[in-house]
Amino acid sequence: MEGRERINRLRWRCTRRAMLEMDLLLGEFLDRIYPTLGPAQADAFVVLADMEDLELWPLINGSSECADSVQAEVVALLRNVRVK
Amino acid sequence: MSKQSIPVRKFDAVIVGAGGSGLRAAIQLSEGGLKTAVLSKVFPTRSHTVAAQGGVSASLGNSEEDHWHWHMYDTVKGSDWLGDQDAIEYMCRKAPEVVVELEHFGMPFDRTDEGKIYQRPFGGHMSNFGEKPVRRACAAADRTGHAMLHALYQRNVRANTQFFVEWMALDLIRDESGQVLGVIALEMETGEVVAFHAKATIFATGGAGRIYYSSTNAFINTGDGLGMAARAGIPLEDMEFWQFHPTGVAGAGVLITEGVRGEGGILRNSDNERFMERYAPNAKDLASRDVVSRAMVTEINEGRGCGPNKDFVLLDITHLDPATIMKRLPGIREISIQFAGIDPIQAPIPVVPTCHYQMGGIPTNFKGQVVSADGAPVKGFYAAGEVACASVHGANRLGTNSLLDLLVFGKSSGDSVIEDVASGDVTHRDLPADFAEFTLARLNRLNTQTGGSNVNETRLDLQRTMQKHCGVFRFKDMLAEGVDKIVEIEKAVARTEIKDKSQVWNTARVEALELDNLIEVAKATLVSAEARKESRGAHVRDDAPDTPENPNGRDDVNWHKHTLWQREGSSLSYKPVTMTPLTVETIALKTRSY
Numbered sequence A: 001m002e003g004r005e006r007i008n009r010l011r012w013r014c015t016r017r018a019m020l021e022m023d024l025l026l027g028e029f030l031d032r033i034y035p036t037l038g039p040a041q042a043d044a045f046v047v048l049a050d051m052e053d054l055e056l057w058p059l060i061n062g063s064s065e066c067a068d069s070v071q072a073e074v075v076a077l078l079r080n081v082r083v084k
Numbered sequence B: 001m002s003k004q005s006i007p008v009r010k011f012d013a014v015i016v017g018a019g020g021s022g023l024r025a026a027i028q029l030s031e032g033g034l035k036t037a038v039l040s041k042v043f044p045t046r047s048h049t050v051a052a053q054g055g056v057s058a059s060l061g062n063s064e065e066d067h068w069h070w071h072m073y074d075t076v077k078g079s080d081w082l083g084d085q086d087a088i089e090y091m092c093r094k095a096p097e098v099v100v101e102l103e104h105f106g107m108p109f110d111r112t113d114e115g116k117i118y119q120r121p122f123g124g125h126m127s128n129f130g131e132k133p134v135r136r137a138c139a140a141a142d143r144t145g146h147a148m149l150h151a152l153y154q155r156n157v158r159a160n161t162q163f164f165v166e167w168m169a170l171d172l173i174r175d176e177s178g179q180v181l182g183v184i185a186l187e188m189e190t191g192e193v194v195a196f197h198a199k200a201t202i203f204a205t206g207g208a209g210r211i212y213y214s215s216t217n218a219f220i221n222t223g224d225g226l227g228m229a230a231r232a233g234i235p236l237e238d239m240e241f242w243q244f245h246p247t248g249v250a251g252a253g254v255l256i257t258e259g260v261r262g263e264g265g266i267l268r269n270s271d272n273e274r275f276m277e278r279y280a281p282n283a284k285d286l287a288s289r290d291v292v293s294r295a296m297v298t299e300i301n302e303g304r305g306c307g308p309n310k311d312f313v314l315l316d317i318t319h320l321d322p323a324t325i326m327k328r329l330p331g332i333r334e335i336s337i338q339f340a341g342i343d344p345i346q347a348p349i350p351v352v353p354t355c356h357y358q359m360g361g362i363p364t365n366f367k368g369q370v371v372s373a374d375g376a377p378v379k380g381f382y383a384a385g386e387v388a389c390a391s392v393h394g395a396n397r398l399g400t401n402s403l404l405d406l407l408v409f410g411k412s413s414g415d416s417v418i419e420d421v422a423s424g425d426v427t428h429r430d431l432p433a434d435f436a437e438f439t440l441a442r443l444n445r446l447n448t449q450t451g452g453s454n455v456n457e458t459r460l461d462l463q464r465t466m467q468k469h470c471g472v473f474r475f476k477d478m479l480a481e482g483v484d485k486i487v488e489i490e491k492a493v494a495r496t497e498i499k500d501k502s503q504v505w506n507t508a509r510v511e512a513l514e515l516d517n518l519i520e521v522a523k524a525t526l527v528s529a530e531a532r533k534e535s536r537g538a539h540v541r542d543d544a545p546d547t548p549e550n551p552n553g554r555d556d557v558n559w560h561k562h563t564l565w566q567r568e569g570s571s572l573s574y575k576p577v578t579m580t581p582l583t584v585e586t587i588a589l590k591t592r593s594y
C-alpha cells in the first residue's frame, strides 16, 4: 500500500503543476524512467518534483546547474525525455 | 436528517482556488478580519498563474502619456463590443491602484532608471482611442505571474489565511432559497469528504482549457468551478468564446512564442509554400493571432497540412543563423527538441492553433457577485479570475488584461463579501438536511460502477471532439455534429469506472471527478457556439463571413447579446450587453479593425 500511495502522490505532483511543459515532462518521466531508478535517484526525483517550476525548468533547460550530484544525474535523465 | 453525515467545518468565507484571483481575494478577507479558508488542488504557488509571462496592464503612464479611458477603449474594442462597459470602466480605472498595491506587497516589477515601474508595448495597447501604440504592460522579467503569486502568497501568510492544500472542491452547497452556503470538498491525502460551511463562497478556480486536445493550459485547468456552478443550477455565460494561440507544438500544445515569427520564422504547408503571403500579403506571418490561426486551419482543412495525418503546419526557422536562434530565441530549441522531437536548426517545428484562454464563465457583476439570469446577485456566491465572466473580455481578451482581471475582481469580490457579511446580508444559515446527498451519490456511483467507461479514453474523446468540431474556425455542420457527439460522450462520462477504490491518494478518482467538470464546460461551449449564428471576436463561423452589411461576419442586430447556458435541459437564453459605463459615455458599436 505504501508504494501505491507514494507513487500516486508523486503522480499528482508531477502532473498538476503550474506549467504545461512540466506536466508533460515529469509525467512522461514518471511512467517510463522513474521505475528504472535506484533508491537514491528515486528520492532525488521526489525532491526535484517538489521544486517549483521556475526552479526546476532552468535546471532542465540547462540555464542553471544542480548543486547535488545525484540530483544532477536525474536532471540529465530529465533533459533526455522526449514527449510525443 | 441526512442519510449519511459528513464532517462540517465553519468559516466566515471559503475561497476555492489559490491562483492570482483567489489569493488577491483572500488578502481582502483575512485583512478584513474574516475567518477565511482557501482550498486548492495544489500548493498555491503551483497555480497556473505562474505560466503568465507577458505582464499586467495599467495606464500608469510611467514611460509616456496614458489614460484609463484609452485602456477602456482598447478593451471594449478588443472584446468586439461584447464586454460590459460598466465592468470594463471599473477594471481600467482600478488598474493603476491594484498594480501599485501589488508593488507594495513586494512584487519585483522591472524598473525605469528613475525607479518607476517599467512598461513595455503589447498588442492592442494604444493611446488616444486607438491612435498609436502605448507602453502599458508592467512585468517582472519573463516571470510576472510567478512573481505575482509569490507576493500575494506572502501577504496571505502574514494575514493568517488558512490554506487547505491538495483539497478538491466537489460541489456547491445551496439551500432552497438558492443561497450558497459553502462547498463540499475531498482531501486527497485521506480521502475524507468534508463540508466547508460559510457565509460567503468565492470561486477562483481558473480556466478550463483542457477541454481541447491541443491546449497551452496545464493539466490542472479542468474547469472545476464551472462544473460545480453548472451542477448547482448557475448558468454559464459566453462559453463559445475561447482564445487560440496560433503556434502551439502539435500534439503537446506547448506554446511557441510570437517572438519566433518576429525573428523571421515562416509558416509553411505541405507544399512547402509560405501560405501567409496569400492570406495577409503585408503582415504575412506576423498578422494578428486570429488571422494566422484561421489561415493555418484553412490550409489543414483543404488538405495541405503536414505529417501522416495532414493535421499540422510547419514553423520554419532553418534559414536563420543558428547563432541567432541560440541568442534571440533561448529555450525555443529545447522546447522543440523535447516536445516535438525536432531540432529547429535542422527541421521545421510542427505547430497548430492551440486553445489558450477562456473568455466566458460564471456570470458576475463588477463587484464580483455572481448574478443569475435576471441579473440579481446569487446570495453568498462570488467569483473572480478566469472562471468568472464579469464580462470584461467579451468575445476576445486583450493580452495582459487577464492578470489585471485577477487583481481587480479578486479584490472587488473580497470587498463585496466584507460588505455583505457586515450588513448581515449573508449569514451562517442552517445547512439543508440532505446537503451532502448529491455529492455522496456521485462518489458512490463512481465507486460501484462496473462495466463502465475508461476515464482517459473518454477524456481524449471529449478533447478530440472539441478540437475538431469547435476549434478556432467553426463550420455549421461540424458544430451540429459536434453537439450530437458531445451528448454521446456525456453518457460515457456518467458511466466512468475506476479500478482503484482506495481512500488515500486515489488520483484515479480525482481524475474521474475532473472529467465530470470538463464535460459540463465542453457541452456549454459546443451548444453555445452552435447557436450563435454570427462571427464575433474569437467565435468565427464559415457561414457568417465578412459582408458589407455584416463586416467581419458580426451581426449586431441579432447577436449583440450574452449567451447563458443552463445545464438543466442544456437550454440557452440571452441577456443584453451593458453598454452604459459607470461615468463616461458609451463607446458606440463600430467595426473592429486594426
Ligand SMILES: Cc1cc2nc3c(=O)[nH]c(=O)nc-3n(C[C@H](O)[C@H](O)[C@H](O)COP(=O)(O)OP(=O)(O)OC[C@H]3O[C@@H](n4cnc5c(N)ncnc54)[C@H](O)[C@@H]3O)c2cc1C
Residues within 6 Å of the ligand: B016, B017, B018, B019, B020, B021, B022, B039, B040, B041, B042, B044, B047, B048, B049, B050, B051, B052, B053, B054, B055, B056, B145, B167, B168, B169, B170, B204, B205, B206, B207, B216, B217, B218, B220, B224, B225, B255, B356, B357, B384, B385, B386, B387, B399, B400, B401, B402, B403, B404, B406
Ligand atoms: C501559457 C500562458 C501564458 C499566459 N500569459 C499571460 C500574460 O502574460 N498576461 C495575462 O494577463 N494573462 C496571461 N495568461 C492568462 C492568465 O495566466 C490566467 O488567465 C490567470 O493566471 C488565471 O488565474 P486564476 O486566478 O483565475 O486561476 P489559476 O491561477 O489557474 O488558479 C486556479 C486555482 O484554483 C484551484 N482549483 C481549481 N479547481 C479546484 C478545485 N476543484 N478544488 C480546489 N481548488 C481548485 C487551483 O488549485 C488553483 O489554485 C496566460 C495563460 C497561459 C496558459
